[in-house]
Amino acid sequence: xxxxxxxxxxxxxxxxxxxxAVKNVYSEDAKExxxxxxxxxxxxxxxxxxxxxxxxxxxDPKNVDAYNNRGLASATKGNLDQAIADYNKAVxxxxxxxxxxxxxGLAYDAKGSIGLAISDFSKTIELDPKNGYxxxxxxxxxxxxxxxxxxxxxFNQAIKLNPNNHYAYYHRGWINDVKGDPDKAIADFSxxIELDPKxxxxxxxxxxxxxxxxxxxxxxxxxxxxxxLGGKVDPNLSExxxxxxxxxx
Numbered sequence: 183x184x185x186x187x188x189x190x191x192x193x194x195x196x197x198x199x200x201x202x203a204v205k206n207v208y209s210e211d212a213k214e215x216x217x218x219x220x221x222x223x224x225x226x227x228x229x230x231x232x233x234x235x236x237x238x239x240x241x242d243p244k245n246v247d248a249y250n251n252r253g254l255a256s257a258t259k260g261n262l263d264q265a266i267a268d269y270n271k272a273v274x275x276x277x278x279x280x281x282x283x284x285x286x287g288l289a290y291d292a293k294g295s296i297g298l299a300i301s302d303f304s305k306t307i308e309l310d311p312k313n314g315y316x317x318x319x320x321x322x323x324x325x326x327x328x329x330x331x332x333x334x335x336x337f338n339q340a341i342k343l344n345p346n347n348h349y350a351y352y353h354r355g356w357i358n359d360v361k362g363d364p365d366k367a368i369a370d371f372s373x374x375i376e377l378d379p380k381x382x383x384x385x386x387x388x389x390x391x392x393x394x395x396x397x398x399x400x401x402x403x404x405x406x407x408x409x410x411l412g413g414k415v416d417p418n419l420s421e422x423x424x425x426x427x428x429x430x431x
Contacts, residue, residue, distance in 0.1 A: 208242065208245060208247075209241075209242070211241065212238050212241060212242050212245060212248075215234050215235075215237050215238045215241075216234070216235070216238055216245075216247060216248060216251065218234045219231045219232075219233075219234030219235045219238070219248075219251060219252075219255075220251065222234060223251065223254070223255050223258075228255045228258055228259050231251070231252075231255045232252055232255045232256065235248045235249075235251050235252035235255065236252070239252070244275050246272040246275050246276045246279050246282065249268045249269070249271045249272040249275070249282070250268070250269065250272050250279070250281055250282050250285060252268050253265040253266070253267075253268030253269045253272070253282070253285060253286075253289075254285060256268065257285070257288070257289050257292070262289050262292055262293050265285075265286075265289045266286055266289050266290070269282045269283075269285055269286035269289065270286070273286075278309055280305075280306050280309035280310040280313065281306075283302045283303075283305045283306045283309065284302065284303065284306040284310075284313065284315070284316055286302045287299045287300075287301075287302030287303045287306065287316070287319060287320075288319065290302060291319065291323065296323050296326055296327065299319070299320075299323050300320055300323045300324070303316045303317075303319050303320035303323070304320065307320070312343055314339075314340040314343040314344045314347055314350070315340075317336040317337070317339045317340040317343070317350070318336065318337065318340045318347065318349050318350050318353065320336050321333040321334075321335075321336030321337045321340070321350075321353060322353060324336065325353065325356070325357065330357050330360060330361060333353070333357055334354065334357045334358075334361075337350045337351075337353050337354040337357065338354070341354070346377055348373070348374045348377040348378045348381060348384075351370045351371075351373045351374045351377070352370070352371065352374045352381070352383060352384055352387075354370050355367045355368075355369075355370030355371045355374070355384075355387060356387065358370060359387070359390075359391055364391050364394065364395055367387075367391050368388065368391055368392075371384045371385075371387050371388045371391070372384075372388070375388075380411055382408055382411050382412075382413035385404045385405075385407040385408045385411070385413070386404070386408050386413065386415070386416075388400070388404040389401045389402075389404035389405045389408065389415075389419065389423075390419065392404060393419065393422065393423055393426070396426070398423065398426060398427035398429075401423055401427070402423065402427065402429075402431060405419075405420065405423070406431075
């Protein structure tokens with residue numbers, strides 16, 4: 183397979199925790215301050231969000247949600263080491279706090295520390311077996327290590343948990359292509375498009391799989407779909423397809 187034709191989509195789902203969604207019981211002041219911080223974060227005002235979370239930590243140094251949310255805001259700003267420090271503090275206070283492990287895994291991924299990320303996603307799954315995104319992200323990390331069977335198992339589990347998880351189908355399609363089963367790959371990428379008709383990478387990958395199957399009409403069709411959605415087509419693929427199909431479009 184030409185690796186230059188594959189773009190993997192990391193599922194970086196940063197979960198800002200609203201106070202109503204967690205088990206912890208805080209004072210009304212802490213609840214209101216966390217809520218303000220979450221509102222600021224959702225508006226993209228990360229500095230104000232961090233300021234609010236700082237206030238919560240000052241009034242309640244064991245508030246794990248404040249550490250988690252401040253970590254998320256720091257990670258979004260690109261301050262990964264600060265984010266990891268906050269996640270570390272959260273799990274030090276509450277070793278069963280699955281969200282902090284999950285988000286720390288995302289931060290480790292962003293730093294390229296794949297082994298540490300896998301460890302955190304595995305811990306997340308141990309604590310919260312229904313977290314489908316933890317399976318997807320761990321599966322992607324297994325892909326980078328060429329552990330395709332482990333990755334396939336994780337994507338299958340993510341789909342079992344949520345049959346509408348198009349990221350899981352997308353990456354499973356990649357694995358099926360690598361393992362030499364283009365028909366299964368096509369089925370997975372087609373499912374992605376059914377779930378999200380504007381998910382450009384699925385059309386891109388379909389064009390590659392159809393090219394390898396020498397179904398040039400389908401390959402061109404999917405290239406046109408990529409372009410119509412504003413995506414970019416790999417020029418190497420275009421040139422190869424022109425040569426093999428003996429047509430320009």
